[in-house]
Amino acid sequence: GQFAEEQLAFLRNELGTDSQTPTILCGHIPSVSVLPNLSVNGEIKANGAHFETPASLVAQNASDLHQVITATKANVKLVLAGHLHHLEQIQIDGVSYINGGAICGNWWKGAQKGCPEGFMVLDLSSDGGVAAGYRSYGWKADVG
Numbered sequence: 001g002q003f004a005e006e007q008l009a010f011l012r013n014e015l016g017t018d019s020q021t022p023t024i025l026c027g028h029i030p031s032v033s034v035l036p037n038l039s040v041n042g043e044i045k046a047n048g049a050h051f052e053t054p055a056s057l058v059a060q061n062a063s064d065l066h067q068v069i070t071a072t073k074a075n076v077k078l079v080l081a082g083h084l085h086h087l088e089q090i091q092i093d094g095v096s097y098i099n100g101g102a103i104c105g106n107w108w109k110g111a112q113k114g115c116p117e118g119f120m121v122l123d124l125s126s127d128g129g130v131a132a133g134y135r136s137y138g139w140k141a142d143v144g
Helices: 005-016 062-072
Strands: 023-026 045-047 050-052 076-081 087-092 095-100 118-124 130-136
Touching: 005 062, 095 118, 095 130
Parallel strands: 023 076, 076 095
Antiparallel strands: 045 050, 087 095, 118 130
């Protein structure tokens, strides 16, 4: 649930070599997500005005990744993740963070919190443009 210093050092080195080429970063646990913070999911604990997100849902040091992207002045266009099996797209400082759903939905038991079983299709342009579309493939769970 976090970026190890070795990973961040690798990214600093790699991203620092070229600030022009549009870049995509891929990981598993998302660095940004709204889903765990929605009280309807019951996955967070409120401590006054502070919300505590379970460490297993979102990278706990996502700000470190953001600092690496900012400090290197890299042309990061997209950060992909999965893990939550839910589809969401969040824009921060010109970077698109996409959590891409899951083929298995809710572990082959149907949709995951309304997100159907499916997959992400990306259309990448040479100028760094990204068009993302989610495709449900029509599989239906036998939950009977």
